[in-house]
Amino acid sequence: MTLSETAAGGWSGPARRLHPFTILFAAIDVGRRFLLPAIIGGVSAGDEVGEIVRWALGLLAIPALGVAIAKYVSFHYRLAAEELVIDSGVLNRKHRVIPLSRIQNIELRQGLLQTFCGVVELRVETAGGGGETEAVLSVLDRHDGELLREELLARRRQAVAEEHVSLTGPLLEEPSATLLAHLSPRDLALAGATANEAGLIAAGLIGVLQFVDRLPSPIPQPLRELLLPWRQEGTLGVVLLLLGGVALLLIVGWIVSVVGSMVGYHDFTLERTGEELRKRYGLLSRRETSVPLQRVQSVRVEESLLRRPLGLASLKVETAGGAPGQGQRGGAEAFLPFARKGHIDRLVAGVFADLDYSAVRLRGVHPRARRRLIVRYSLRLLVIGAVLAAVAGRTGWLVLGALPIAFGLAHWQYRNRGYGTAPGYVVARRGVFNRTTWVIPERKLQTLHATQDPFQRRLGLGTLAIDTAAGGRVARIVDLAHAEALAFASALAARVPEAVREGDRRYRARVGPAAGAALGSKRG
Amino acid sequence: MPDAEPLPDVPASPARPPPIASLDGVLRPLDPRVIRLWRLIGLIEVGIICAAAAAVTQWLQPPIPLPLLLAVLLTLGLIYVALRPPSRYRAWGYELRPDDVVVRHGVWWRTVSVVPYVRIQHVDTRQGPLERMLGLATVVFFTAGTVGAAVDVPGLALEDAERLRERLALLSGADDAV
Numbered sequence: 001m002t003l004s005e006t007a008a009g010g011w012s013g014p015a016r017r018l019h020p021f022t023i024l025f026a027a028i029d030v031g032r033r034f035l036l037p038a039i040i041g042g043v044s045a046g047d048e049v050g051e052i053v054r055w056a057l058g059l060l061a062i063p064a065l066g067v068a069i070a071k072y073v074s075f076h077y078r079l080a081a082e083e084l085v086i087d088s089g090v091l092n093r094k095h096r097v098i099p100l101s102r103i104q105n106i107e108l109r110q111g112l113l114q115t116f117c118g119v120v121e122l123r124v125e126t127a128g129g130g131g132e133t134e135a136v137l138s139v140l141d142r143h144d145g146e147l148l149r150e151e152l153l154a155r156r157r158q159a160v161a162e163e164h165v166s167l168t169g170p171l172l173e174e175p176s177a178t179l180l181a182h183l184s185p186r187d188l189a190l191a192g193a194t195a196n197e198a199g200l201i202a203a204g205l206i207g208v209l210q211f212v213d214r215l216p217s218p219i220p221q222p223l224r225e226l227l228l229p230w231r232q233e234g235t236l237g238v239v240l241l242l243l244g245g246v247a248l249l250l251i252v253g254w255i256v257s258v259v260g261s262m263v264g265y266h267d268f269t270l271e272r273t274g275e276e277l278r279k280r281y282g283l284l285s286r287r288e289t290s291v292p293l294q295r296v297q298s299v300r301v302e303e304s305l306l307r308r309p310l311g312l313a314s315l316k317v318e319t320a321g322g323a324p325g326q327g328q329r330g331g332a333e334a335f336l337p338f339a340r341k342g343h344i345d346r347l348v349a350g351v352f353a354d355l356d357y358s359a360v361r362l363r364g365v366h367p368r369a370r371r372r373l374i375v376r377y378s379l380r381l382l383v384i385g386a387v388l389a390a391v392a393g394r395t396g397w398l399v400l401g402a403l404p405i406a407f408g409l410a411h412w413q414y415r416n417r418g419y420g421t422a423p424g425y426v427v428a429r430r431g432v433f434n435r436t437t438w439v440i441p442e443r444k445l446q447t448l449h450a451t452q453d454p455f456q457r458r459l460g461l462g463t464l465a466i467d468t469a470a471g472g473r474v475a476r477i478v479d480l481a482h483a484e485a486l487a488f489a490s491a492l493a494a495r496v497p498e499a500v501r502e503g504d505r506r507y508r509a510r511v512g513p514a515a516g517a518a519l520g521s522k523r524g
Numbered sequence: 525m526p527d528a529e530p531l532p533d534v535p536a537s538p539a540r541p542p543p544i545a546s547l548d549g550v551l552r553p554l555d556p557r558v559i560r561l562w563r564l565i566g567l568i569e570v571g572i573i574c575a576a577a578a579a580v581t582q583w584l585q586p587p588i589p590l591p592l593l594l595a596v597l598l599t600l601g602l603i604y605v606a607l608r609p610p611s612r613y614r615a616w617g618y619e620l621r622p623d624d625v626v627v628r629h630g631v632w633w634r635t636v637s638v639v640p641y642v643r644i645q646h647v648d649t650r651q652g653p654l655e656r657m658l659g660l661a662t663v664v665f666f667t668a669g670t671v672g673a674a675v676d677v678p679g680l681a682l683e684d685a686e687r688l689r690e691r692l693a694l695l696s697g698a699d700d701a702v
């Protein structure tokens with residue numbers, strides 16, 4: 001039952017107020033800001049000035065509460081046919097009109113106390129640099145909040161489709177939800193544990209510390225001679241103490257990461273509902289966000305060094321105008337913080353329905369890339385060795401012993417680079433420590449840049465940057481043959497107009513006949 | 525695309541950049557007057573650097589006496605002003621293809637940008653004071669992209685710039701939201 005069918009008031013009717021509990025929360029806020037310092041001050045201070053300040057704070061609480069009540073009384077919101085209208089302000093009246101078609105993201109938030117009281121906070125974001133919050137309705141009755149969100153989404157769909165057509169079509173039917181992912185507490189614990197390398201380093205350090213007191217005997221003679229000056233000055237003890245402290249910090253950080261993940265993303269559910277992706281998560285503070293699929297510019301699959309052998313990854317979507325929710329915790333950018341490798345193609349298909357991710361074959365970049373990387377890493381090691389030699393004497397050159405590691409790293413980087421295509425999509429991959437795979441639909445491609453630095457020129461290599469309307473990390477194919485970069489750029493650009501037309505056609509078919517034929521070709 | 529063997533290397537001759545693959549012929553050059561423009565700007569820059577060096581030596585002791593320092597800076601500057609603009613000119617090129625526009629530039633750091641017409645949001649022409657003096661203009665096209673969202677083609681004769689802008693505006697059609 002949509003809200004437009006409810007009897008009392010209805011959404012097209014008169015303006016509504018927020019839930020009366022708003023006053024309760026405002027009162028709590030006032031208490032926190034005025035009364036608490038007053039009470040605490042009373043306990044500790046005893047002098048005259050302190051007394052006066054205490055009483056002043058206590059008395060100020062009363063008008064502050066009055067202002068909060070006045071704000072509540074003066075706040076009205078109304079859902080018109082194509083806009084959300086908000087009137088607020090006691091002395092300075094503010095009249096804000098938000099066109100529904102511009103809404104990027106609608107979020108429902110519930111803190112612990114709010115859950116207990118059965119209310120939610122509704123936040124609306126619009127497109128445009130960073131997706132700042134346009135409007136906050138705090139607090140609404142939970143049921144009302146959910147219904148309002150559904151209504152906003154339904155009307156936004158319609159408004160977007162009808163933007164260029166003057167006639168009004170029938171209200172679109174409520175689409176069904178497809179569950180894409182649900183994370184269990186065990187999943188979340190694993191996600192928190194592998195979220196960063198801190199745990200690995202901590203474990204490694206603990207292992208080293210275990211063996212530290214056994215060090216004196218098995219160290220070979222020349223190495224002991226090197227360490228001798230340090231031991232004589234007692235610096236070895238200091239170093240060990242520092243290491244111990246760092247290890248402790250890392251362990252604590254790791255535990256916090258695990259617990260934080262389990263609480264912050266509790267009961268994580270990801271659904272595709274018609275033209276939106278919806279996430280629900282959180283234990284103490286429950287959140288619901290939705291991202292319109294039409295705004296998604298690309299999907300990024302990130303596999304960190306720690307997660308790759310475990311077959312885990314993190315999925316992110318990038319939307320136009322930067323990632324909405326940037327600056328917020330757990331915004332829409334990370335659309336699934338944790339995924340098992342086997343499910344990735346199903347999840348990618350949840351965003352790009354016509355892509356078979358598992359069938360994509362990536363080709364490698366030019367073998368000369370490896371040569372270039374080896375040279376770069378070796379040079380860096382040489383520089384580090386020279387600096388250390390200048391500072392610490394002959395032993396500085398020991399760092400050159402890491403050359404084989406540099407060679408291995410260069411080879412590994414080379415092997416992890418690749419690019420390929422699927423019908424309607426381009427895929428690029430690079431990175432060793434955080435291997436990232438970009439999946440970009442042809443209909444979202446912007447400009448293609450093929451660049452060459454002087455060293456690449458000498459080797460006949462080049463870099464191809466694939467630009468989209470989203471900020472964040474740009475997809476780059478580094479060190480492929482330059483001629484190939486040009487040919488690929490040319491081929492991709494040639495496919496863009498048709499891909500955009502086809503994308504619009506399919507969107508109109510999905511969204512309904514009310515859309516009309518006036519969708520522009522620029523629509524991303 | 526099928527898996528391919530790595531392509532054989534394509535050595536780039538430093539004198540002339542290679543033509544873009546699948547493009548008929550070489551790219552259109554800029555107006556030759558732009559060399560004069562860049563030389564003029566270069567001379568002004570050299571002048572500023574020399575003036576700054578002279579000013580700084582009021583406080584700091586230069587490693588070599590001031591007249592010699594100025595002579596060195598001036599010589600280097602003049603060589604730079606003489607040699608760099610023509611090689612920049614040779615590196616610049618653009619072409620209007622059936623579905624996109626290609627712009628190439630850069631002497632040491634080469635860049636080739638391919639911008640599909642459907643992605644161009646709007647097109648500007650710009651003229652700095654020196655450009656106006658020489659009858660030149662720069663055309664800038666804006667996309668919704670983030671890396672190099674504005675692609676520009678400098679040093680076009682004013683009439684050519686206007687024509688290019690009109691043609692691009694026609695080809696890219698009406699503006700719309702992403």
